[in-house]
Amino acid sequence: MSKLSPVSFSELVRKLKTLDFEGPFSGGKHLFMIKGDLRLTISNPHRQDIGVELLKKILRQGGIRRDEWNQA
16 A cells, blocks of 8 residues: 655646545535535645645545555
């Protein structure tokens, strides 16, 4: 299994769209993307790259495996 690395917000959105998520939509404090009944909250802390720990949380929340992420 390959290691995750930090990604930019635009790359996160691009890859999530490749994985059939729609959005991002604004809602409350954070943006979110939708896939079926799943609402995936995404944040962009201070407009910096999204770190590995936050990326892991986003992937876990979205039910996305690392191999799926790496292929997207």
